Amino acid sequence: xxxxxxxxxxxxxxxxxxxxxxxxxxxxxxxxxxxxxxxxxxxxxxxxxxxxxxxxxxxxxxxxxxxxxxxxxxxxxxxxxxxxxxxxxxxxxxxxxxxxxxxxxxxxxxxxxxxxxxxxxxxxxxxxxxxxxxxxxxxxxxxxxxxxxxxxxxxxxxxxxxxxxxxxxxxxxxxxxxxxxxxxxxxxxxxxxxxxxxxxxxxxxxxxxxxxxxxxxxxxxxxxxxxxxxxxxxxxxxxxxxxxxxxxxxxxxxxxxxxxxxxxxxxxxxxxxxxxxxxxxxxxxxxxxxxxxxxxxxxxxxxxxxxxxxxxxxxxxx
Numbered sequence: 001x002x003x004x005x006x007x008x009x010x011x012x013x014x015x016x017x018x019x020x021x022x023x024x025x026x027x028x029x030x031x032x033x034x035x036x037x038x039x040x041x042x043x044x045x046x047x048x049x050x051x052x053x054x055x056x057x058x059x060x061x062x063x064x065x066x067x068x069x070x071x072x073x074x075x076x077x078x079x080x081x082x083x084x085x086x087x088x089x090x091x092x093x094x095x096x097x098x099x100x101x102x103x104x105x106x107x108x109x110x111x112x113x114x115x116x117x118x119x120x121x122x123x124x125x126x127x128x129x130x131x132x133x134x135x136x137x138x139x140x141x142x143x144x145x146x147x148x149x150x151x152x153x154x155x156x157x158x159x160x161x162x163x164x165x166x167x168x169x170x171x172x173x174x175x176x177x178x179x180x181x182x183x184x185x186x187x188x189x190x191x192x193x194x195x196x197x198x199x200x201x202x203x204x205x206x207x208x209x210x211x212x213x214x215x216x217x218x219x220x221x222x223x224x225x226x227x228x229x230x231x232x233x234x235x236x237x238x239x240x241x242x243x244x245x246x247x248x249x250x251x252x253x254x255x256x257x258x259x260x261x262x263x264x265x266x267x268x269x270x271x272x273x274x275x276x277x278x279x280x281x282x283x284x285x286x287x288x289x290x291x292x293x294x295x296x297x298x299x300x301x302x303x304x305x306x307x308x309x310x311x312x313x314x315x316x317x318x
Contacts, residue, residue, distance in 0.1 A: 060103075060313060095133070102117070116143040153170055154167055154212070207220070227244070240274060247269065272284075
């Protein structure tokens, strides 16, 4: 005869699940190594690599589901996305997408995965429950970066080929606007309230500020040399910009348009991520095969972790 679970026991079980999930999100970050066809798992407490997971060819980007249970890997030379179970560190599925998937974003509810296909100028929209592509949306030329807003209503792609940012309505899976930008949109991040999109431009060494209500560029922030990635704190201030050509992270106040701090990191930082639970920043240092860990409270480096060859992207569990 099956056991009955009392209401108290149910609450206890839910609490255990939340605590377990919280512990997991505090502990793990993921690094895609483009030349090694692997993803490394880093323990945030010990700053050590605890697992190395084989994936497709040239993994270039990552995204983590909102509950931290799933890691998605864009394999640029396999035209696929690997699906990793974070509990077992194993690939559980491979999703075939468009030509040269270069960037990923997950909807806030975890139901959809958005894949920017660079050489197809499109976005594949994947149902994460069935691992099938439910729509393919044409965007601007050569989309190299993608981000979703916190409300789940909009997805943005940075299109390097025609210097635009495409806006996708997630309800209709259609592009509502292709915004011209004055500098190459090499990386972008959507602010926590969705009112701003910040676009890093490698050649111009600036970050453009887009007002999402007007869909126009309203300001430009000076960064270091060769900004290749941008992240934001949970409240939107400050911004963190990884500068590939001078091996630094710029900490920028977007309101005063000033650089608060400049932090030396490894060689050619290609990506940057902020862990809102720990207050730590991670850069994947493509040229030195390392991940640099920064304490956001002090803007100082607290660890350097060796990785596989050419770490192209870093992501953390939410």
